[in-house]
Amino acid sequence: MKDTIEQQLSDWIKRVFTEVFPGEPMEGLHLDVVPTSNEKFGDYQCNATMALAKQVKKKPRDIAETVVHHATLPENVERLEIAGPGFINIFLNTSWMSTSLEKNQQDPDSVVPQPGARKTVIIDYSSPNIAKPMHIGHIRSTVIGNALDRIYRYLGYTVIADNHLGDWGTQFGLLIMGYRHFLNETALEEHPIEELERIYVKSYEKSKQDDAWLDQAREELVKLQQGDPTNKTVWEEFVQLSLGEFEHIYKRLSISFDLVRGESFYNENLPETMNQLKDLDLLKESEGAQVVFLEEEKLPVCIVKKRDGGFNYATTDLATITSRVKEFEPDRVIYVTDERQQLHFNQIFTIAKKMGIKTKLVHIWFGLMQLPEGTFSTREGHVIKLERLLDEAETRALEIVQTTSPNMNANQQKEVARAVGIGAIKYADLSQNPQSLVTFTWEKALSLDGHSAPYLQYAYARIASIKDKYAEQFPAIHLDDYPIRLEDPLERRLGIKLIRFQETVHRAAKHYRPNFIADYLYDLAQTYSAFYQNVPFLKAKKGVRESRIRLCTMVGFVLGQGLDLLGIETPKRI
């Protein structure tokens, strides 16, 4: 099995507890082993004795004594210590750590847990609207969704990344009207999205004053949804132009999807979905609309067919779920959207369950992004386009590269600036709890020092450099012939952190929290930087030198792997 060390120790300590207290119910107790809060307490700790104390009417310390006395240590544990009110501190066997790291280095795949084997997960993320530019509000879904995508793939899941485009909404009536009356063909050719946005805004403004205009727009929408060929052609043009532009951004962000299906794709399933609801007797009429009441679940009513006969988002999403479940048989479907959709998904998931859908449906929401001057809105022009943010990041990164690496050729500088700039933007989002509300500032989004992607990339580049230097100076030595030693406290500290990578990824996946990985990588890089700064590598004596280079190599591997899970590149030189 490829269990993480944390998992192995947890399983072991649970066995010990059940042996010491046979017949004692342990279900409600938290018997898992967790990393220690401080390295002086060892590597992992078990806090279960305090919880168990009341239940078995014994003192926590006595329980700890009994457990420690009874336990047969597994090969990776050096010793146990009892501390404080009854903590059981676990110290890993350092020589076991060394051989374990050596094995990992030879066969890195062998330690990657594969909970996702033979399981499919659909991740619905990014999902911009057709005919509107992507702005900074889209960055979170895109970047967080993509990180989850990568993390789940790493853990062996078959991931279907699905970009669920907003291509079927009410905006198309207004757009078609705008297209007919205000279109500037040249502008459309040069800046398609800007032009579509312009005609949309113009049409929207006219609709506010002109009821006939609005009625006409509604009619065009109905015609489109009924398959009118003229409108369909225009709509297809909108979609193609938008996709081209989105694709450009995704390429810059190194993001690719397995499916790009808009809401329109599920249009034909809508009547069937309605029939299912009807057959299950979930459909009720209310104020002229077809609705599903969710009073038992204490949720507001959900409209699935409007008074005017049109379907809305709820219906489309239900049809989407049934279609996905039927086609891919996923183990779970993950939606990554902002917090405003919590109620919506709550309703949809509840109805889906009533419809007999067993698939685990998860809504991962994140806090809304706002500007210092308030919430942004397309209509009021308070938007910062994503493209501009990316440009700005690369520009700022380039300035720094030019001053710190003046000897690098211009192309390489540009390439490094690209990786660093884009990395910084992604990291700024991925290193914090997704659920916190974020106020966008250029300074924060483009931070290039401190707790940021470039710090990690820098550590990576230094490792790549030192490996090259080593290979140059000692071409004849085979590193694998020398064991990894964890004798210096700095080395051991690095060792335990390397070992903890797998459980970190596992935890990030379990809680849908890429920032756990970001935190871990930063911690690892900090530990490495201290190591790098304080002990010699190339000038260490033979054996120690090889061991340290092997450790460097492993840190580099984990940094590269971890950053890749966040979608961040690691240039060899920066």
Place this chain on the structure above:
RNA sequence: GCCCUCGUAGCUCAGCAGGAUAGAGCAUCGGAUUUCUAAUCCGAGGGUCGCAGGUUCGAACCCUGCCGAGGGCGCCA
């Protein structure tokens, strides 16, 4: 009115579902490059974890109330 979040150092944020002395970055101050990339490292100061109760061996974390911020609540997506 009801529901969902958030409130942690001057600023930006972590804090591994209740554990030991609450941690980073930025900013400020003081140190470290004849030596492996100084985009670095070492050190210092800085805290009523919004406020008030409660639960228990133990609370930033759970419960209740209040204050402040964001979002949502029938024909938008």
